[in-house]
Amino acid sequence: MKASLKWLNKYVDLSGISADEIAEALPMLGLEVESVETLGLKPLKNVVVGEILERVPHPDSDHLGVCQVKVEKNSDPIQIVCGASNYKVGDRVPVALEGAELPTPDGSVFKIKKSKLRGVESNGMMCSGREIGLGSDHSGLLILNMRPEIGTPINDVFTDSDTVFEIELTANRGDCASIIGIARELAAKFGRKLVKPELKSPAKYSEKSQSALLKSVELKTPNCPLYTATCIKGVKIAESPEWLKKDLESVGLRPINNVVDVTNYVLMEYGQPLHAFSAEHVRGSKIIVRQAEDGEKIKTLDGKEHILNASNTLICDAEGAVAIAGVMGGENSEVHSGTVDIILESAYFNPGNVRATSRKLGIATDASFRYARDVDPQGVFDGARRAVDLILETAGGAQDGDTVLVGSAPRKDRTISIDSSYVFKKLGFKIENSEIKSAFERLGFLVNEKSEGVFDVTVGSFRSEVDRPIDLVEELVRILGSDRIPDCGLKASGLLREDDATFRYNRDVADFLSGYGFNECQHYTLSDGKMLEKYFDFAESLRLDNPLTSDQDSLRPTLLLGLLKAAALNFDNGNVFEGLFENGRVFRMERDGLNEVCATAFVIPQNCGARSWKTRESADFFTAKKVASDILKTLGVDASRLQFKAFENSLWESGYCAECGIVGREGYEVRFGAVNLGVLKDFGIEKIIYAGEIVFKPEVAGRKKGVEKFKAFSAFPASSKDVSVLVEKSVSSGEVANEISKIAKGKLKNSFELESVKVFDVYEGKGLPENSKSLAFSLSFRSSDRTLKADEVNKVFDAICADLSKKYQVRAG
Structure with missing residues (x-):
């Protein structure tokens, strides 16, 4: 929004107030000044029209002249030494008198004072166009051929000069997107009267x-x-x-x-x-x-x-x-x-x-x-x-x-009641009732003081954002000045960022994954709605009503799409990477509606393509499971106790992915496995990608208590036992392993511990009933204070097998 000082003066008399003072006042009113531009001649004090009455050569110079110049009608001429040669006696020129400040090309000012030039007194300076800020001509004096009256201020001769303020408006100040609106603010600030144009056409x-x-x-x-x-x-x-x-x-x-x-x-x-x-x-x-x-x-x-x-x-x-x-x-x-x-x-x-x-x-x-x-x-x-x-x-x-x-008009004038005690309570200092009333009236509001210190303030429809008593208090501060607020001590307790559980988690998981050799990414929380429609049935719920750009018109429900885009970009540019990860916020549709939650996601290429003297093992499903489990541990969730299960989803390759948890129930969700080949094709990726994403509510990051303590390794050997279990194909090895651990915990009663349960063989086919499979587990027992005896291990092992056989067909080995 641009506002011309000349135009503003049509509605409020700003005489005696400099452009600099106005430029300083506007930001205090909440109107940020981006720039101030002077058009034509700047306001110049002590620069007037003078007439040259006489010129004689300087006694000690070949190019200087000593002139007698009349600058006031009813006073004697003054003596000025001048080096120009383009003038003659009788010419009228701009004359800068003692105390005048002339602009210079570098933006500073040149102050005129009495001086001596080669021994001859000079009481001012006759000026060229450049010296008073009109153009760049400096070849001689500016001859005023229109012959204005002697003594006329130079700004009254060149009336085209103006100052233009470029103002940055906030969205709530639509009333100031006008010359009258800004004039109203200045009138209130400087205590001047606002005069609107007379409207002559009939209001019929x-x-x-x-x-x-x-x-x-x-x-x-x-x-x-x-x-x-x-x-x-x-x-x-x-x-x-x-x-x-x-x-x-x-x-x-x-x-x-x-x-x-x-x-x-x-x-x-x-x-x-x-x-x-x-x-x-x-x-x-x-x-x-x-x-x-x-x-x-x-x-x-x-x-x-x-x-x-x-x-x-x-x-x-x-x-x-x-x-x-x-x-x-x-x-x-x-x-x-x-x-x-x-x-x-x-x-x-x-x-x-x-x-x-x-x-x-x-x-x-x-x-x-x-x-x-x-x-x-x-x-x-x-x-x-x-x-x-x-x-x-x-x-x-x-x-x-x-x-x-x-x-009809959608908004009319409205009346707000406010009393001086409320103003004092909010500002912390007293304002006289007369001053409160005056400030509101200067803003163009109608004020009715119902009783001592109690006001009904009618706010015009031009101020859409002023509709509460606290808004009126803000208006008082704007007009009276925030410098009226007295100095006082301030105490505020705040939470350090380092103390926030989510921040600590983000820092720790970033350190961990960076140590894994992954590179961190950061993407916008906004995504392309057309892309989301391919993979999410609730994509429409994520769409913004008024997006800034068409490719960022929706909230993101996952970090994976951004990471896949980054992976495709790196592949296209021949960049080798072990993996990419990102911490951020995503938006999920839960039973209670759309929720913002925290997330960490990663992608790992099956083969990163790096040339090396030694071939490394390719990433697979279990690589993604290991990374996801370690992230859960960083979050404070023991992944060893979780039971992962297969799931179907358009982003993931069926049969090669697993999940656990529901955000709305456990507070977290983890998914990992191979990315769907069709999705990879959409992104132009020809490699197999394994990935994982952990989504959780912020409060989950705060569940982890204390510092993990070191537990000494046992110096005594382990005792191993094998067991084979016949189950339906739909039963996972993790489900059976969890069942074994649960039974063992009840049988051992802290006498020693079942250190691990690991599946070492899976068999399907000939010799087994249809739709079944055989899972072989190795059970490792150990004590921290003695070498276990065969009898006590066998006793516990037999008891475990007996209970396990109530649910599955069991064969001990």
Whole structure:
């Protein structure tokens, strides 16, 4: 948002306040100043018009002259030594008097003071154009051929000078997307009066049109709650007057013609976007505001054709679209040199809809910028009246009938009650009641002091974000200055990042996997919704309502897709890697809805392709299981006690993957195995990839208690026993191993321990019943304080087999 100092001065008298002071005040009001640009001549003190009365040669120089220069009508001339030669007696030139500060090319200032040049006193300096900041000519003095009055300040001679502030607006300050809005803020800050333009056109409205130019206006969408249309006949399209063009150019807008320039002028002045339709191109003399149809097309004023969908709002005539609501007009109804009659639109459009449409179509305009920040509903009326006044002034014509008004304002003025004790409680220092009332009135609010220190404050519709007492307290601080808040000590207890369980887990698992030889990746938490639709049936639930880009329109439900993309990129570039991993957040659909949870994922190529003198064993399912189990251990989950089972999923290769846990029940979920070959093909990966992903709630990372303690190795030998178990094919070895460990725990009663249960053989086929398999396990027993005797081991082993035979067919070995 650009604001010209000259333009601001039309609504608030800022005389005596420098541009630097304004630039310092705006950020304190919450309006960040991006840049300050001076156009034309900068404000210069003690630089006036002088007339050269006499010139004589300098007694000690060949090129210097000693001049008598009159700088005030009723005073004696002053003596100035000058080195220029392009002037003559009688010329009028800029004269910098003692105390003047002139700009220099490097951005600093040159201060004028009395001096002696080669022994001759000089009481000022006659200036070239460059020396006062007008152009780059330094060949001689700037001769003022228009011969302004002697003593006239130079800024009164060159009145085109201006200062333009470029202001960065936050999304909640749509009221300041206008010259009047910024003027209101400055008036409040400096205690000056805000003067709005006088509106001359009548405030007369009718639901039905009284003009032959427009038969009717229909609203068929909730995205336009308020629409007005004013008909003007007999305009003459021409060039705008100089004052209008200069104001527009000062804020970076290009003049086009008087009618279009007026709509742009009011847009900048009031912050209310307007659009003028050439009436003869509004087919059927109807205006219909509706949603677009999927695939509907429109060619906009910039000459580009856009394909629309049902989320876009259109302004239409009887036959089709003539504008994209709140964004840009159509080429088929623009005002042109032959336009005689116009229909002036002033409306309120849903901010969210305009913002989404602007972003989706890639059209950013001054109108969409303001509509997206919620324009003032009252500005719909005031802006239209102001535009009618200016159109009649610059283009002639006459208003034809009352303004057509359909719908109602979505927001009106609202009254908020606040008392001085509440202000004191929130700010911590006392403000006098009179000062509170004055500050609110300066902001343009109406104030009624019901009783001592109790106020009813009526906030205008132009401030959409002020609707609570605490908002009024914030307004007080803005206007009175945050420097009023007294110094005090502040105590705040906070949690160090290192103390957070999730942070510690992320750090530990990153250290562990890096030690494994893996490389860490970091991807965006947003993903491509079209890609997610291939693999997740809840992909639609992850889609954003208003994405910034089409390839990042959904929340990610997994880290694996990002890692596969990174793997494909490395393969394409010939980079060798042992594995990739990532820590991050993902989003899962649970019974209670969409949840954000923590995750760690990794991918390992079966063969990384590295050239080496020694062949290394290729990665397989059990490699992925080992890495996943170690990650679980880092998380604080004992994977040795978990029972993994096969599962079916579009991301994983059926029969070569396993899982355990449910996030909504145990608080974590682990999956590992081979990535589906079809998925790898989608990413252009020709290698087999093994992967794993651990998803968990943040509180799971905090379950791990204390520090792991070292347990001494037993110095005594182990005793081994083998057992064969006949089970159905669907029964996993882990399920049987867990059953053996459970039985052993009850039989041993801490006399010694079953150190391990390992499957060493799996047999299926001839000699076994159909749909069954034989699993052979090795059981290792050990004591920490003695060598076990055969009898005590056999006794426990027989008891284990006896209990196990109640569930399975068992053969001891």
